Each structure stands twice: as structure tokens, then as C-alpha cells.
Amino acid sequence: MVALIEAVDVSKRFAGGLGRESTLALAGLSLAIHAEKPSIIAVVGESGSGKTTFARLLLGLAEPSGGEIRYRGANLRALDRDGRRAFRHDVQAVFQDPYGVYNPFYRVDHVLAAPLRRFRLAGSRAEAREVISEALRAVGLQPEEILGRFPHQLSGGQRQRVMVARALLLKPKLIVADEPVSMVDASLRATILGSLRKLTDEHGISILYITHDLATAYQISDSILVLYRAYLAEAGAVEQVVMAPCHPYTQLLVSAIPRAHATRDWLVQEEDSRRNGLALTAMGCCFADRCPHTMPACLAAPPGLYRTAPRRAVACVQYHDYPTLPPGNPGEVLSV
């Protein structure tokens, strides 16, 4: 069973300018997404963790510095014209900014009709309108309220849902959604995330949901990857990772979410998460300077990726008794 899209030990390093050091944006991440079992995979991390770089690599918008991205078993760089066209059809993107993606001079119909023309999906104008209306209704919008309008006449939430509808038009196998709700209001967030979940459940589309918000990831996704400073910290089923985090960074992330229905100790706990005063070493664990459990081993070598449960991987030496996963071939642990 060949994966729809597969990242094999991909890394990305951005070259520094004159005399500057290069920046490692993503270090050897592997993930296989199969089209047969549609699901939502969340990639969570703070700014600079490499999550957007990973999305750009998967979309073919950036070239990996190491490893490769495979589409149906073939290297993305080596695809021929037809292969590339099929890839552009199967894998769609929804970006963060629902304001920047529109050309203000065109009506929103334009952004919806262009992909239909490009892939010749509609025989006539009437058919195109029918397909577009159907996609808009699938994301909870009324076509008559949307079509014929200019972007500035729509709210941020409506615009973002139009982008989800656009991605849906092509009946893709995977949608890469990079922070799709970080710029919309909290009250609309739930609606947009709900329409994403519907795409997976009713249309069989997998979604790679890139976010810094662990709470929304927990609400809609099935599995989760936690990145920290270019490295994978922890991966597994979302229920396990969020409810019983293994990696100290995931534990910090979970505790830092302000909860409405909890004791008011959020601010007090902040004191426990201060830096420990240790300096990072070039070869050690990238979390060693913030970790409450740092040991000499953490500063000497990078942690391996340990398989603590059948579908769970943790990059922390505290779990060194478990079997190590080879980089580049994480097997079924990082395969969805």
C-alpha cells in the first residue's frame, strides 16, 4: 500500500547571509499519509518550530535540504507534467490569512472558478455554478450570499470558508491547512473547524492541520505531531498525547493553556516553567535549557525517537528503555 504522500527524513536548512550561520528549520521528519483512511493530523508547535516549513515542503513550495517528499511513491522533484498535475489536484492548501489571498479587484467567484477552468472540471457555465454552489453549501455558506460579491464585502470567517470551499472543489485527497483559524474570531473558529471535520468525515479528505493552538488540535484531529525548534518532540493519537503527554515540552504546552473550567492556578504555575539556567549544546537535546528533567545525557547527544506504545513516538531520553525508531523509516508509528 503506497502512501498518498510521504515525507522521508526531510530536513530544511535556510542558508545564512554573509558570515551568518544557517538556520535549521526542520530536522529529519518522517510522516506517511494514506488516502485510504481519511483523518485529521495536527502539527503543533510554537513560532519557529518548523511547522509551516513542513507544510511548504509537503506542498512542493519549498525544496527539502535532505530527505525527500514522495507523492504516490515517486519523488516530488522528479514528477513529470502529468504527475505534477495530479499532485496539484490531489493536494490542496488553505492558508492563514483570509485577507491576503484574495485579489481585491476580482469578485470572489474568480477564486472559485479558476481551479475549475484549470482542471476542466465543468463543461458549462451552469455546471460550474452548480459545482461551486455545492462546495459553498458543504462549508455552511449560502451561495446567494457569497457569489457576485467582492472580498471586502465578506467577513474574515466567510472568506476563510470560501477558501475551504475552493480546496474542496477539486475533490482532493489531502488539504494542508496552515493556521486556518488563527486570524478569525473565537466564535467563528468553531464553525470553520467544524466544516474541516465534515470534509474528513463526509467527503473522505485527509487534513494536515498546522496550528499553534493545542486546544483546537485536540478538538478536531485524530493524531498529532508536536514540533519544537525543528525537531519532532512527540507524536501519536491526539487523545493520548494531550491527556497523558510524555515529552516535557508537550507537558509544558498542555499546562500553559488557560482553562475556563479549572482552578485558578494558571499564573502561579508559570513560575515552575522558568528556564533552568543551563546552556544549550550544539549536539544535545534542543529542549535541555527549559526542561525540568535535564540530565547530563541530554546535553551530550540528541535524544533518539522512542516507541513508547504501538502508535506513539517520543524524543526524550527518559524513555530510552523503549525501542528506538530508525530515522527515515518510522514504520506505522508515523503513518496515518
Next chain:
Amino acid sequence: MPPKPSEEHVSEPILQVKSLRVGFDHPQGVVQAVDNVSFALASGERFGLAGESGSGKSTLALAILRMIKPPGRISAGEVWLAGRRLADLDEEGIRALRLAGIALVPQGSMNSLNPVLRIGRQITDAFADHGLHLGRGEEERRVATLLAEVGLSEVVARMYPHELSGGMKQRACIAIAISLRPKVIIADEPTSALDVVVQRQVMATLASVQRDLGAAVILIGHDMGLMAQFVDRLGVMYAGRLVEVAPIGEIITSPRHPYTRALIAALPSLERRGTLVGIPGLAPLLRELPPGCAFHPRCSQATDRCRTEKPVAREIVRAQVACHLA
């Protein structure tokens, strides 16, 4: 944990907003961005203002500081700070009061730092602007103290904004805000661009400087989780009106207004999965407000009375709510 009725809440309020109205002139009539808002703040109190974008939260903050620019104007109401009516102050008086009496940490303020000035200079600017002419040594000492108060090292004074992370920039903005020891700090979504770990650091910083100064804080935002963990009392705004005010513990466990209930339900929780519920419909346009209660088209419990009669805010013990059903 119900908040204890402390002495502070009984004492004379530090800030009082009385029937404040802000209108924006529009060819089709006046758009009421803030409509008849009243509340009072005890010194040392942390007050939250929640609501969707466009509900008037930021406009209210600007109106308190008399910073509304045309076509907007304050059409009615009064703001009192420590027993003084701000409307009685002239332009110079209100300018002196900003930062020294009420400090604003504006939305996206970490991007409002001047990119070509060192952080230290941006803090001392405030001293000079408020007529404090200090010697260089004294200035440096004050800057170092302020930076220490927000948990930054004194070397930050000699750094430029681009050398700081988002959380450090936001803390530098808090240092500027507290530089003249204000009695009230208004923080407009101070952590919206930061990740959760840094958000908690910044909020803890704000809490500690607020405690040390004994200042009251108005926190503007829409994250009910953050409100639940930070503020003492919460006001919920919808379409320019304050629809509910109550101590935070009460508002989270038993919200009275249906809109407050919807806001809390829209918060992605870590307690139960698959419980995310959006608020149906869209916030109304302020110049085409529906008759009766502005929330009725989106309210699942709306009655005929809600469709015709505008609810008036009613006082309940230490709280108020503007809903026919509550």
C-alpha cells in the same frame, strides 16, 4: 473557587464609566459603536472585556482615554478617574494623564515599537514627554528597574526591537506602560500573537507589575480561558453594549446572557472532545442593528419580546445583565 468579596470592591472606585456613548458619523446616520456603557473599577481590580471583533471593546478603551478620532466622537456619558471628571480636563491635561494616570497597551503593540530606536530610549521618551527631566544616570537606573520589573535583563535597554522575541517585545511594551506608575492599565489583546507558553509568561508579568503598583487592569480579549484565569470580573460586550457583567467565577459556571453562554461554548476545551460549538450567524452591522435585542437573530431562545423590545441592563448583586430571559 468563588472570589472573596474583598474590601477593595466596597471602597471608592478608581475608574468610573457612566453611560458612555461613542458614535461614528456615517452618511446613513450615526453608527453607535459604544452604546450606553457603564461600569466601575476598584483599584487593584482586574476587569475583563470580552466580545467578538466589532463589538466595541477597543473603541471603549480609546474612549476612556479620550482618543477617539473623527468621524468618531463621544456623544454622551462621563469617565471619572480617582474622583476627577476627565471631560473637565483640557487637551494638555488629558495628555498628561495618558500613561501617568491610565496607560494603554494597544493591540499589536509589540509591532508599534519604533524599529530604529533602542528600547531604553523608547522608555525614556515617556519621561521627557511628561516633563520629567532626569539626569542620564538616574534615567538609566529607572530603565533598568522597569526592565527588571517585567523580567527583562538591563542589556535589553541597549537593544533594538528586532533583536527581541515577541514575548520580550510585549514585555518591553508593558515596561513602557508602567513607566509613570499609572492607576489603570488597559491591555488590548496583549497576547494575541504569542504562543501559549509565552502568553502565560507575559500575563504573569502583567499580574505582578499590577500587584506591585496596586493598579487596576482592564484586559480586552475574546479568549474566555484566559479571562477565567486572569480577571476578577468580566464584562461581555455585544454590538456596542455591555450585555453582562459579573464576577468571573459566576460568569463561567452560570452565565446569564445567552451570548455569554455561546462565547464560553465556542472556547475549545481540553475537557471533552468534539464539543466545539460555534455561534450561529454573524455579528450584526452596527448601522443596521436588528430591532429589540441585538442578539435575537442568533439566539436560540429568542421570544417575541426579544424581537421588539430592547432589553435594559438590570442590576443583580454586584452584577448586571441585559436580557429579557435572564
